[in-house]
Amino acid sequence: MRVLCTVTGSRSHIHALRPLARALADAGHDVLIATTADLAHASAATAGPAHVLGAVGLENAIGAGPRVVACLPDLQAFIRDSGRSPGPPGRAGEDPWPPFILDMLAGTTDTAWPALLAVAEGWRPDVIVRDGMDLAGILVAERLGVPHLSMPSGTANVLPPASVLSALNRLRAAAGLPACDDPRSVAPCGRIDYVPEHYSFACHRIPALRYRQPLDRDPAAVLPAWVTGAAPGRPLVYAAIGSTAREVASGHKPSPAREVAATDEPSPAREVAAAHGPSSGFPHPERALRALIEGLSLLPCTAVVATGGVPLGDIRAAPHVHLAEWVPQPLLLECADLFVTHGGYNSVREAMRTATPMVVLPLFGDQPHNARRVAALRLGCQAGGQSGEAVAAACRAVLSDRSVQGVARAARLAMLTLPGVEQVVADLERLVRER
Template structure:
């Protein structure tokens, strides 16, 4: 089986592409990853073939200007509606995405297209080739509304010489993959996914620093972090600042640090390398560049998080209640879903006092802990992610069998 895999935009999504590429190649299948230039380094020397052949999705959408450029800013600011998100994913730039991937597919001749959920051009390439396409786990599914995307996709289907589908569920015609069971999904508007148990760690060599072992154990342990996507909003080395409305990671981190300084706890704050500048922090708040998040969550009593989908899944897998401070992309939707599922709360007052109050309330709420333990139990009942290989093999075999 030959599998063409796409990876766009986010460093966290490259890990999913790499995970499935290694699983499939380890089972004897030929895999090729098509990605953007800034993500290529993730795949180098990892035992998979990858090329930087795709134009930057956000770069192309921004360059399109007009309402498409405005839609990108709305998505960055966390205020995107289904229609504006559809414009970012399938605006005038989609034809360029389609042509770039189509050229790779023409040479590689895949049997399956395993796509980043943000890459809807891959659906059209798969339709042109007559092969199945499947989206990998991603928070993008939370704001990917098939009904809003359909008119735009049908427009580009015609431009690419393909017949219109007229069916919103064509986006998931062959299923999609996830790490959460249907009752706990963060994309309840989509058909149920093929769900698998999330691997415990992205890096099996990871370990916690020794100083963490010596932290006081007579107070709750709170871990806070902003993930790997928000630092992308920092000013560029050339001094260009992000447009107004985009989140400032340093400001978010300072609010987290000052809020936790007002809380009776032991806190570890990971800055993801962001310089926070002058901040009034208490001795019980330990600020570090990075820490193995999945490992520390195993021992944390609360996770103060930006609400990225990977962080949410890791919190569920360790049964750690969440205080969600969303800022961009899918994070506001994830925060609402966390609250709806009862596994944490959205922090609506983002001042230090508001953050401290929200964390204090969660640490005293046993019902949230019970609920997130139920979610973890449900994920533990899922099949291992390795079984995705046989599921994808069956999908390709069924699709290619004479009807």
């Protein structure tokens, strides 16, 4: 079986694909990963034994291990170059991010679709496992007449199939493909997810093949030795704002800041104002990082903050707050008492896998939706604003609430009832056979 996978967006999307690609390759199937130039070498490094290929001679690229080809446009660069921002909340405080994301995805598909088609026509896949931010994979699957599924994706979770269908039909027309009036044509074979149905983050009812969130550890990763010297009796808090905030924000002028009181009720309108200011725009990674560091400096804890390479400027941390550009997140979550996160879907799933309660400080994209869902499931709460005081208040609330810890453990137990990702091999084999 030949499996064409697509990865776009950020490195976290590679983490979702890596165990699946390895399982398929270990079972003897041929796996090709199509991605962006920036992610190509990251894909090769993280997918196990792999080779980075050009777009020529793919029909001969059969052998052990996933292979990687750089052919997709850089979505983050497209967003920066477009000069557009999500705009203010819509009517009734509607979240402005999903329509903006869909507009950006459709915009990159004009370039991605012919490039991916050229690769696929050489590779001749039996099935396509696509990034949830990849619409070109749908068009290519329809052109070749092969099934397709999307990977676990925060973006796919928040985009209503009816809205995607409208954009997809415009893209189909441009590609010479027939239109369809059924929203289910967006995902006719369903999707892949790594959380139980009860804990789903999807705002739609597209069926899912569900596997438990893999413990995606780098065998070479270790925690810093100073972790063992953490003050006994104090909680260990890990905080991170994700790997893409700096890249997405670059090239966009920050909006005027507006503080939101910690007692304010979260809403899409408040989330946008809290993260970006009243005029809306792109996230302030420096502001979010300042809020994390200042908030954790107010708490009696041992804290680790992954800065993601965001410049610290004049931000100063208390002695018990340790700063690092990067830490092995899956390892640290195994021992953390609390995770203060931007709310990326990959990070949320990793916290659920380790039963780590969360405080979510969302910045953009699907993160505001994920923050609301974390709170609704009682896996943690959303910070009331991007200030140190708001972060500290949210952390105190979660750390003092034993019921949140109980819910987090229950979610982990439910996740452990799902089959391992290795089950995807039999599921895809059956899907291809039945087509």
